[in-house]
Amino acid sequence: MNDVNFQDWVGRTEETSDQAYPTPPRALAATLDQPAGEFGVGKPLPELWHWLYFLPIAPTSEIGSDGHPRRGGFLPPITLERRMWASGRYTFHDALRIGDVLHKASEITKISSKEGKTGSMVFVTVRHAVRSGRGLAVEEEQDIVYLPMPKTFTPPPPTPAPEKPTWSEPCAIDPVLLFRFSALTFNGHRIHYDMPYVTETEKYPGLVVHGPLQALLLLEAAKRRNPGKTPARYTFRAVHPVFGHDRVSLMGVARQDGGEDLFTVNGNGHVGMQATVAWAPNDQSR
Template sequence: MSDYAEWIGRAIERSEPVTERMIEHFRVTLAGTRASLDVLPGFHWCLAPDAVEPQDFGRDGHPRTGIYLPALPLPRRMWAGGEVVWHGNLAQGEIVKRISTIRDVTFKQGRSGQLGFVTVDHAYEVDGEVRISDRQDIVYRDDPKPGAAPAAAPAEAWQALRSWRITPTPTLLFRYSALTFNGHRIHYDQPYVTEVEGYDGLVVHGPLQSTWMQNLATDILGRLPASFAYRGLSPLTVGRPVTVEAREVEGGLEMRVRRDEDGVVTMQGTITA
């Protein structure tokens, strides 16, 4: 693979106000899976998104690589995980500056072939004060090969401290994509997601699943956590009921999203209280 060292340290700054409309639309989108705060955990992902003209779309509907992110020679993009650290919360009327910096570009060989990883650090500032630090781990991979993905095993049973149940729908995916200005076709384009990317249906956003866990943890603690590290394990597609659940561990909470039909965990994370 080529050397992408020249991308390391590249930064982009954008600003956007926190509006009453945006707060309310995020709240109603998370009906049944939200904490009791004015500005909910995960809201920052609605602010200052990447935006390009249609001629600069990649095949997947995202801005093509080489504009904001390096042009890795692998076609499929996934938000694989990351970590959110809260130094404070956001409030209506504030102007939030998002500073996005590419930290690293690496490659490794996985079971399904070559994988490329791009790590991006996002700092969300208000008047020069960092309110939220957010590391995003993006993985790029080859198109799927027939029979290449083995079935995931069901997870161990938990004695959950608290849980929520939700069945994601196409409307939920549309509303979340609109709020975050996410054009990835795996969330709304059925022929593309099944025939090109090889999934069995419209894919539920990784950050949406992370948002469910962040809100459940905040609801349990009665406040924002100190931090939340998370990673995706298996795809979740629409129409498949899941349980978002938490259990106590030393120093915080262990979180996961688990498919009800087969017990497979689609995303897991650790809350530091």
């Protein structure tokens, strides 16, 4: 840890604009084996697909050794080497549409430290509000965790998959999918595509499947299982790494409140990502 007072970063804000042009969602649809022709101007952008915009376009000279932009700008200069997107919380107010001019306002709302089994950890919570010309569309809270670099890979305690899911389907994961998702989100983090780096430096046993990719795959699967329903709220939390060599399944469990709990599950039956979706009332579907 360093002597910088990270609390000085709480309350920092930044704003950025972009336009929801059609090529990124068409490319993501093709990556997910979905029809790419549905993304003409004026068509709705699926929930979470706003991640295709507001990309972190840092010059190559400002990239750190892990492939991320160097720290110390909007985010605090935390020296712990590992960085992961730990969890997210979303409220969907309105659909973004292809062709919309988009605006995102971001604020660091919380920074906290704790001691874990692997040493010190720092959590940074960032709140985003995404708007179109029609008003507020998406509220997002993102938790980023910083960890020390381990000497060996020690997985967290496993969380068993649900014994009787409402539905389950296999999900093909391979290095090409990981590379294409990294490219579409301009994510240079080397754990997703650089095998020597991920195994020798970060000590993982294989390429790491992006947390946001898992969250997106789960939500897309839940929507396929619930045609006509629109997500109103969505939360996800990473509980165990999922690797590119894993045999992955997507599972859903119906909730008494009408929503669904969602899980990515590896070949050992361990949960990787846990999520929950709440559906909008029928008269509020966008």
